[in-house]
Amino acid sequence: MDKSIFFKRQKKLMLKLKQIHHWNAILFTFLALTGLILVSPEFRQWLPQVRIWVKDWHIWIGFVSILPILLYGPKLVRHLQSLRKRKANRLNLYFVLFVLIALILSGLLLTYHRSFSPRVSSAALIVHDVMTWIGVPYLIYHSITRSQWFKAKEKRRRQKLQEERPVIEKWNPIMNRRAFLRRGTGAAITVVFTPFIYQWAKPYLSTPTASRTPSPLPMTELFTPMPKPSPHSTPPIGGGRSGTFRYYSVTSMPEVNDENFSFKIDGFVHNPQSWNWKEFLDLKRNVQVSDFHCVTGWSVYDVTWEGMKLKDLLDQAEIKSDAKYVKLYSQDGVYTDTLTIDQAMREDVMVAMLMDGELIENRNGGPVRLIVPKMYAYKSVKWLNRIELIDHEHTGYWEQRGYEKDAWV
Numbered sequence: 320m321d322k323s324i325f326f327k328r329q330k331k332l333m334l335k336l337k338q339i340h341h342w343n344a345i346l347f348t349f350l351a352l353t354g355l356i357l358v359s360p361e362f363r364q365w366l367p368q369v370r371i372w373v374k375d376w377h378i379w380i381g382f383v384s385i386l387p388i389l390l391y392g393p394k395l396v397r398h399l400q401s402l403r404k405r406k407a408n409r410l411n412l413y414f415v416l417f418v419l420i421a422l423i424l425s426g427l428l429l430t431y432h433r434s435f436s437p438r439v440s441s442a443a444l445i446v447h448d449v450m451t452w453i454g455v456p457y458l459i460y461h462s463i464t465r466s467q468w469f470k471a472k473e474k475r476r477r478q479k480l481q482e483e484r485p486v487i488e489k490w491n492p493i494m495n496r497r498a499f500l501r502r503g504t505g506a507a508i509t510v511v512f513t514p515f516i517y518q519w520a521k522p523y524l525s526t527p528t529a530s531r532t533p534s535p536l537p538m539t540e541l542f543t544p545m546p547k548p549s550p551h552s553t554p555p556i557g558g559g560r561s562g563t564f565r566y567y568s569v570t571s572m573p574e575v576n577d578e579n580f581s582f583k584i585d586g587f588v589h590n591p592q593s594w595n596w597k598e599f600l601d602l603k604r605n606v607q608v609s610d611f612h613c614v615t616g617w618s619v620y621d622v623t624w625e626g627m628k629l630k631d632l633l634d635q636a637e638i639k640s641d642a643k644y645v646k647l648y649s650q651d652g653v654y655t656d657t658l659t660i661d662q663a664m665r666e667d668v669m670v671a672m673l674m675d676g677e678l679i680e681n682r683n684g685g686p687v688r689l690i691v692p693k694m695y696a697y698k699s700v701k702w703l704n705r706i707e708l709i710d711h712e713h714t715g716y717w718e719q720r721g722y723e724k725d726a727w728v
């Protein structure tokens with residue numbers, strides 16, 4: 320048999336694989352960068368508009384990144400054959416393919432999350448996160464140890480050692496050097512990434528109660544008197560929430576305490592209302608159990624909320640007939656959103672003060688936040704301190720920046 324044909328084919332295959340590999344590396348690097356911007360709380364505060372573009376780019380590049388995998392698919396068998404005698408390379412290949420496919424599938428589920436139940440997107444988000452925290456450090460390790468620079472360094476060391484010790488001993492110091500360099504690189508990357516991964520994983524590792532680390536100053540010190548929870552809140556009638564919040568804020572957290580607390584209803588109403596902390600505690604509260612869904616894919620289930628129905632507060636203020644929208648303000652001075660009067664009158668829309676029997680923490684939007692269970696949580700304004708009835712449309716914070724006006728889950 321003419322072996323040269325075989326080698327030619329083999330060479331062509333290698334060339335193709337190399338091209339695919341390069342495209343894949345470039346796309347994955349872009350995805351990693353855009354992805355890291357998306358999870359960064361800093362970017363949420365500084366450049367919210369940019370965040371929305373970045374999200375679109377991330378999704379588009381994600382779609383394009385399916386292409387190298389599709390091109391690679393038909394070559395998989397021959398590639399594996401060529402790695403027959405190289406177990407480590409084969410394992411590496413399986414690992415990389417597994418991470419990429421998991422990222423693509425979970426990414427697709429997240430992109431089309433509206434077509435699936437929130438539980439599906441919660442799971443997809445966790446898979447996407449875990450694979451990112453595995454995939455990104457691996458990508459960096461892989462690109463460093465295969466770079467020309469790294470190889471040249473390895474070679475230099477090898478040459479130096481050979482000059483010093485022409486006889487290669489059985490216990491091979493050259494190979495050890497090489498392993499040492501690689502392991503050192505791996506260890507350095509692990510050290511750099513571990514704190515980030517730990518931060519991400521922390522809320523998942525502990526039970527919901529244990530993870531309730533106090534905010535800088537506990538609410539008990541910021542607010543006196545404290546609201547007395549209803550018997551339905553302690554123990555929570557919903558059994559207590561399941562799932563973990565991701566704490567979001569487009570500003571630094573506003574400092575709210577019993578001194579500077581105020582809550583008012585004004586605009587197109589017959590009886591404008593204004594309360595200080597003590598007066599606000601006297602309002603009649605209800606208890607409800609509901610789920611909380613963020614549009615980015617995570618959810619918290621069976622939260623027992625205690626607070627005032629928005630409807631009751633609006634009835635008390637007596638809406639004028641020319642009012643069309645309810646505008647909601649946050650004490651952070653930046654975040655707003657609106658509901659139509661019909662939406663605001665729903666029985667489950669709540670101005671909440673307690674969550675699972677405790678005053679809502681500052682980082683969760685406490686002491687007072689809105690809850691609109693049937694809509695994505697960007698409607699649920701944190702640090703709510705003013706409700707204005709208006710006669711014209713107003714576009715909320717994230718809606719101005721590209722989120723859909725239709726927030727129904």
Ligand SMILES: Nc1nc2c(c(=O)[nH]1)N[C@H]1C(S)=C(S)[C@@H](COP(=O)(O)O)O[C@H]1N2
Nearest residue numbers: 564565566567568569613649654683696701
């Ligand atoms: N004032 C204010 N309210 C806000 C936000 C915000 O950044 N600032 N983020 C919204 C979004 S997008 C979500 S998902 C929830 C998050 O609530 P949490 O931080 O309590 O988890 O708050 C909503 N309300």
Ligand SMILES: [Mo]
Nearest residue numbers: 613614696697
């Ligand atoms: Mo959100």
